[in-house]
Amino acid sequence: MNWKLIILGSNAATPTTDRNPSAQVLSCDNRLFLIDCGEGTQMQMRKFKVKFQRIDHIFISHLHGDHYLGLMGLLFTLHLSGRNRPLHVYANAGLRHIIDLQLKASDSTLLYPLVFHELPVQKACTLFEDERLCISCFPLLHRVPTHGFLFRQKLAERNLNKEKIDQLQIPVTQLDAIKKGSDYTDKKGITYLNAALTLEPPPPKIFAYCSDTAYNPSIVRYIEKASLLYHEATFMHDRQTNAGEKQHSTTIQAATIAKQAKAGKLLIGHFSARYDELTKVIEETRSVFPDADLAIEGNVYKI
Amino acid sequence: MNWKLIILGSNAATPTTDRNPSAQVLSCDNRLFLIDCGEGTQMQMRKFKVKFQRIDHIFISHLHGDHYLGLMGLLFTLHLSGRNRPLHVYANAGLRHIIDLQLKASDSTLLYPLVFHELPVQKACTLFEDERLCISCFPLLHRVPTHGFLFRQKLAERNLNKEKIDQLQIPVTQLDAIKKGSDYTDKKGITYLNAALTLEPPPPKIFAYCSDTAYNPSIVRYIEKASLLYHEATFMHDRQTNAGEKQHSTTIQAATIAKQAKAGKLLIGHFSARYDELTKVIEETRSVFPDADLAIEGNVYKI
Numbered sequence: 001m002n003w004k005l006i007i008l009g010s011n012a013a014t015p016t017t018d019r020n021p022s023a024q025v026l027s028c029d030n031r032l033f034l035i036d037c038g039e040g041t042q043m044q045m046r047k048f049k050v051k052f053q054r055i056d057h058i059f060i061s062h063l064h065g066d067h068y069l070g071l072m073g074l075l076f077t078l079h080l081s082g083r084n085r086p087l088h089v090y091a092n093a094g095l096r097h098i099i100d101l102q103l104k105a106s107d108s109t110l111l112y113p114l115v116f117h118e119l120p121v122q123k124a125c126t127l128f129e130d131e132r133l134c135i136s137c138f139p140l141l142h143r144v145p146t147h148g149f150l151f152r153q154k155l156a157e158r159n160l161n162k163e164k165i166d167q168l169q170i171p172v173t174q175l176d177a178i179k180k181g182s183d184y185t186d187k188k189g190i191t192y193l194n195a196a197l198t199l200e201p202p203p204p205k206i207f208a209y210c211s212d213t214a215y216n217p218s219i220v221r222y223i224e225k226a227s228l229l230y231h232e233a234t235f236m237h238d239r240q241t242n243a244g245e246k247q248h249s250t251t252i253q254a255a256t257i258a259k260q261a262k263a264g265k266l267l268i269g270h271f272s273a274r275y276d277e278l279t280k281v282i283e284e285t286r287s288v289f290p291d292a293d294l295a296i297e298g299n300v301y302k303i
Numbered sequence: 304m305n306w307k308l309i310i311l312g313s314n315a316a317t318p319t320t321d322r323n324p325s326a327q328v329l330s331c332d333n334r335l336f337l338i339d340c341g342e343g344t345q346m347q348m349r350k351f352k353v354k355f356q357r358i359d360h361i362f363i364s365h366l367h368g369d370h371y372l373g374l375m376g377l378l379f380t381l382h383l384s385g386r387n388r389p390l391h392v393y394a395n396a397g398l399r400h401i402i403d404l405q406l407k408a409s410d411s412t413l414l415y416p417l418v419f420h421e422l423p424v425q426k427a428c429t430l431f432e433d434e435r436l437c438i439s440c441f442p443l444l445h446r447v448p449t450h451g452f453l454f455r456q457k458l459a460e461r462n463l464n465k466e467k468i469d470q471l472q473i474p475v476t477q478l479d480a481i482k483k484g485s486d487y488t489d490k491k492g493i494t495y496l497n498a499a500l501t502l503e504p505p506p507p508k509i510f511a512y513c514s515d516t517a518y519n520p521s522i523v524r525y526i527e528k529a530s531l532l533y534h535e536a537t538f539m540h541d542r543q544t545n546a547g548e549k550q551h552s553t554t555i556q557a558a559t560i561a562k563q564a565k566a567g568k569l570l571i572g573h574f575s576a577r578y579d580e581l582t583k584v585i586e587e588t589r590s591v592f593p594d595a596d597l598a599i600e601g602n603v604y605k606i
Contacts, residue, residue: 013379013380013383014379014380014383014384015345015346015349015376015380017346017349017350020346021376039342039343039345039346039373040342040343040346042342043318043320043323043342043343047320063405063409064409065375065376065379065405065409066376066379069342069372069375069376070342072368072372073324073342073368073369073372076316076368076369077317077318080316080317081317092408094404094408095408097404098401098404098405098408101397101401101404102368102401104397105366105395105397105398105401105447106366106367106368106447107446107447143410144408144409144410
């Protein structure tokens with residue numbers, strides 16, 4: 001159960017020499033999910049050795065350029081590298097037209113099926129589900145329709161309580177059934193309930209992605225108990241008014257949301273280009289939510 | 304009269320870790336012209352300290368992604384940095400719709416006037432002219448409508464032949480008229496023709512940009528005597544068939560065009576990602592046209 005988040009871009013609208021626009025790769029047991037795809041994302045993936053041919057699902061939070069302008073280049077590169085597996089893109093409806101128009105302008109037909117999934121208007125819904133995880137979206141509060149994304153691990157099987165199994169000398173042939181939830185009855189006819197034979201599995205891993213958004217406590221219900229919460233913190237708190245006007249959040253606001261959501265850990269990003277140095281940005285965040293970190297290009301955060 | 308070319312991207316369709324997609328900045332006496340704008344161009348300009356607020360004219364050769372996907376991000380960045388001077392974009396008509404659709408998707412109105420100039424279909428024409436230079440386009444041979452660009456310095460005024468001026472003791476008050484082409488008549492009534500009083504100015508600087516194109520000698524008439532010719536050389540010559548199919552050129556073909564055009568110097572670029580190392584690429588080019596160089600990111604070529 002190995003989940004980790006790789007940061008490819010952490011900056012707000014205009015890139016700087018060190019910081020790229022938004023993009024992150026979530027690796028869930030070696031499956032890669034790309035979340036947002038600002039300009040230069042494919043170069044960042046090469047730089048940080050992310051095997052982008054293995055990405056099958058791309059999630060775009062909204063159609064401001066710093067969150068999707070790298071997508072078209074990536075689609076072309078996947079095409080030119082001979083991809084034939086389907087690629088799923090989840091985004092607001094407008095992106096489909098932008099992609100189609102650019103394919104037409106270059107007289108290109110992608111070699112692989114591009115499956116476009118329209119995000120619902122101002123609604124939460126499940127986007128993808130299999131036996132191992134569930135991915136959903138929920139509305140954020142921004143100047144154009146914007147979604148957050150939630151990656152939730154499916155609850156694992158209970159673990160065998162080996163001590164108890166040994167003590168009762170339960171035959172190996174019974175163990176699979178017990179793992180799946182069965183009780184056990186021994187030769188004497190005594191029944192042991194499953195709860196006595198197994199241990200609670202670890203809590204499911206949850207990653208929540210919230211960029212871009214004004215301070216909006218109504219999202220807390222979607223992201224409760226996230227193991228890792230990424231929340232934008234474009235500004236320091238002295239620019240609270242500015243943040244409100246632009247429908248972005250401050251450090252203190254991101255930390256407050258993390259606290260309300262009882263998140264395990266908070267990662268902040270989407271930093272305004274005005275902050276060359278981020279020490280004060282993280283210090284201010286930790287004053288409200290101590291287990292907070294900066295999203296930094298190339299850093300990998302274990303979940 | 305200081306002309307120089309700064310390379311921002313030299314690679315063909317897919318970027319590599321070292322090489323970005325096509326983009327160059329031509330500086331003509333400190334006026335900056337951007338030619339093509341592949342993904343990541345704005346980051347490259349920051350990296351190489353090109354003052355991109357000073358760019359007023361952007362030329363896009365064609366609508367394959369590796370030649371224009373960085374434009375939208377640059378337009379947004381100029382907007383966010385408070386630009387209000389008009390920006391002229393010269394490109395195929397389709398780009399206007401791509402820009403408009405993306406502005407609409409992000410609910411943005413640029414703060415500055417964006418003046419879009421449609422390139423003519425398969426034709427040459429003048430795009431820009433003032434007292435110092437003339438910029439024109441001409442058709443190339445590629446899979447989608449593609450143009451080359453020509454930057455031609457206006458012929459400078461003739462230089463005074465100081466020796467002759469001294470010898471004839473011509474009064475200073477007459478010199479301006481002579482510089483502008485007048486003859487001179489002295490007190491005795493003897494007339495000296497302008498050609499005897501002045502010297503030929505240096506030949507005009509000419510920069511020609513040809514990317515992407517199949518081998519096409521019919522372009523030679525447009526680029527004759529270019530001081531610097533940039534010509535794509537996507538492949539080495541053993542892949543001549545491949546080049547023909549994809550309507551690209553080889554090293555030998557680029558060098559042959561340079562020779563036919565009597566170019567001063569040749570710069571090759573748009574290298575296929577299959578060539579990690581470019582020594583053999585330039586050696587093969589020089590076997591036909593010795594004064595040839597590789598376009599390398601960050602290099603500045605004096606014209």
